[in-house]
Amino acid sequence: MSLTAKNKDTIKSFWAKVAPRAEEIGSDALSRMLVVYPQTKTYFSHWKDLSPGSAPVRKHGKTVMSGVAEAVSKIDDLTAGLLTLSELHAFQLRVDPANFKILSHNLLVVLAIQFPDDFTPEVHVAMDKFLSAVALALSEKYR
Numbered sequence: 001m002s003l004t005a006k007n008k009d010t011i012k013s014f015w016a017k018v019a020p021r022a023e024e025i026g027s028d029a030l031s032r033m034l035v036v037y038p039q040t041k042t043y044f045s046h047w048k049d050l051s052p053g054s055a056p057v058r059k060h061g062k063t064v065m066s067g068v069a070e071a072v073s074k075i076d077d078l079t080a081g082l083l084t085l086s087e088l089h090a091f092q093l094r095v096d097p098a099n100f101k102i103l104s105h106n107l108l109v110v111l112a113i114q115f116p117d118d119f120t121p122e123v124h125v126a127m128d129k130f131l132s133a134v135a136l137a138l139s140e141k142y143r
Contacts, residue, residue: 026061100135
């Protein structure tokens with residue numbers, strides 16, 4: 001599923017609305033993931049507090065959203081643009097790539113909740129395609 005020019009425009013336009021609240025969105029999405037998919041906690045066992053909204057969850061949520069912002073800026077070549085992040089997750093962090101899809105789903109849920117008027121079906125489809133493409137790009141070094 002490739003991103004069309006219209007998808008890319010939709011994503012960039014919607015991201016302009018999301019960006020000012022990125023830290024809050026990232027924290028909420030990560031918090032939801034850790035609660036709904038408790039198996040994902042294994043990657044964060046070194047954190048003292050895994051509860052929703054805790055300092056480490058907020059900090060990593062901000063980091064995740066920085067990665068998504070980077071992906072938006074490199075939307076025309078996600079594989080090359082996210083190569084460093086792919087290598088980090090594959091070789092150092094050893095994150096199961098299935099977790100990228102889980103986090104993407106949680107991001108979509110939070111975006112729909114926090115932007116009910118802006119998260120139209122068109123935006124939903126474009127963001128879903130985009131986050132799937134990001135997950136695929138992050139999985140590149142696993143092959």
